[in-house]
Amino acid sequence: MNIYVFGNGNISFDDFKKHYEEVINPYLNNEEVSFLLCDFRGVDTLIMELLKCKTSNVSIYHIGERARYLPDKFNTKVGGWKILGGYENDQERDHEVIKKCTHFIAIDFNSDHKRKSGTAKNMEYCEELGKIRLMK
Template identity: 60%
Template sequence: MIVYIFGNGNIKYSDFEEFYLKLIKRLANENVQFIVCDFRGVDTLIMEYLKCETEKVTIIHIGEKLRYLPDKYKTKVSQWKIKGGFEDDKSRDNYAINICTHFIAKDFNSNKNRISGTQKNIELCQSLNKIKIDE
C-alpha cells in the first residue's frame, strides 16, 4: 500500500488530529509506504509524527532544496527517501498521485468561489480510482 497524504497549509491542529492523525496511527504499524510533500501545515505535521514511527516515507519537493525536513538525530528520517527536482506543485502532486494506491486528504478551504489545490488533488485521485482512507 502506497499512501499519499496531503492537505491544506492552514490546517488547525485539532483538525489534523481528527482527520489525519488517527488514520496515520492505524496505518503506521502496517506495511505502508507514505508519500508526503514538504509544505507547511499538513505536510510538516505528518513528517513530525512519522519521524520516529517509520522509515517508509518518501518526501517529494519542488526544485533542488527541501523547504522542511525533521531532525535526523535519533529518528528514522535518515532512512527516508527524498525526491526533488519537480518544477511546480502540479508536476509534484501528479507524480505522487500516479504512484500512490491510497490517499488521505481533507479540504478545508474550498468554497463556491474557489476550489483549493487540495480539493483538485482529491478529485484527481478519485478520478484515477485511488482509494481514500477515512474512518
C-alpha cells in the same frame, strides 16, 4: 500500500489530530505501508513530525533542489526517508505522487463556491485515477 497524505497549509493542530492522526495510526506499524508526502506547511509538516520516529517508509517529494522542510534526523527514522526532488512546480510534483500512490488521506477546509483549493483538485484527481480514500 502507498498512502499519499496531503491537505491544506492552514489546518489547525486539533483538526490534524482529528482528521489525520486517527486515520493514520492503524498503518504505522505495518512494514507493507509507505507514506508519500510533500514538503509544504500545514498537513505536510505535521505528518512528517508524526512519522519521524515511527517509520522509515516515507518518501518526500519536493520542488527544486532541496526540500523546504524536513524533520531532524538525529535519533529519528528520517535518515531512511527517500527525498525526491527536482520538480518544476506543485502540479508536476503532485501528479507524480498521485501516480505512485494506491491510497490517500486528505480533507479540504478551504474550498467554497468561489475557489477550489489545490487540495480539492488533488483529491478529485486521486478519485479520477481510482485511488482509495482512507478517511472516516
